[in-house]
Amino acid sequence: MCTGHCSRSVGMALIPTAIVCMLANTLLLFPDLKYQYLTESHVTREAMWCSGIWASGFLVLVAARGFTTRYEKKGCCYFTVEVSRKMGYACLAILGAGVCFVVSGTGLALGPLCLHNSTEGLEWGRPLKQVKTGEKLYLYTPERWSSTCVEPRGVVIWNILLFSVLMAASGLELAFCVLHLLAALLEFMCGPRFCKNKVVPA
Template sequence: MCVSHCSRCVGMALIPIAIVCMVANMLLLFPDMKYQYLTERHVTREAMWCSGIWASGLLVLVAARGFTTHYEKKGCCYFTAEVLRKLGYACLVIVASGFCFVVSGMGLAQGPLCLHNGTEGLKWERPLKQVNIGEKLYLYDPERWASACEEPRGVVIWNIVLFSVLMAASGLEFILCALHLLTALLEFMCGPGFCKNKVVPA
């Protein structure tokens, strides 16, 4: 079946992407490669949600295993069950990766949690967070990055790079499974003869 061949390819592609998401999120929990910021809860909120670990990571790996599993059986009922199973896994990845993409986008846009030397002295806050709607986003103003945070060291670049990686990886997961969902739906509607260029009643 076409959906089975496509599913195996998608499943194999999702595995390294899911691992990248998990590693990126784990690194976000340890800015400057120090664990005390995590134990003191001085880590960006979106990183603490761990959407790259459980959503675009573990859930996607579960779906990838489902995509790569295939049973050599024939028949109309098996065909229907197999396609529906793949559709379910595709929907799971779309929801999980979409959630991770949104969370990562929020973390990237609002900037890191860090020790900032402001008007009230040293304080843990998000100094680069956009306060007013018309305010220029810090991503387009690199001159602010170096002076924004006293510690963790280099946390601005750390967050920008890792949240960008998470967005790119989860976005790729979303696109792969959205395309696979369309393929599976088409095969489900056309029946098992879809890949042989002839339509057979499902």
């Protein structure tokens, strides 16, 4: 089948990106590599949703396994079922990677949850979050990163780095799967002789 080699290549490419997403999201749950922030709910909700673990991680691994599984059956019905199966797995991976990409982008834009100085003293919150429309995003003011948060140590860089890794990895997953879905759709519409450049007699 035309998408056979493509599916296996996409499946093999998705495995490392899914593992990277799972590791990055796990690290987000432990700022400064300490567990008490998680037990005290002092971790951003975007990290707590664990979209890098279940969405761009587990769901994408399920799709990758489906892409790399081979069947030796032949026939017109098999062709239809097989291409439909590949498209289903591609849609599953697109859904998982898309959820992670959006959640990670939101977490990156809103900034970390940390202990910071406020008008009422030290309190937990997201001091780098945009308050007014048109306000400059904290990502473009690196001079604020080291002085805003008192605890956890280095949490701003921690969040920026890991959420960026999640966005990059899930973005790659999206690109791979969208291209594969388009190829599978083309093959489905053109029939089993598409790759051989043969015209099926009427």
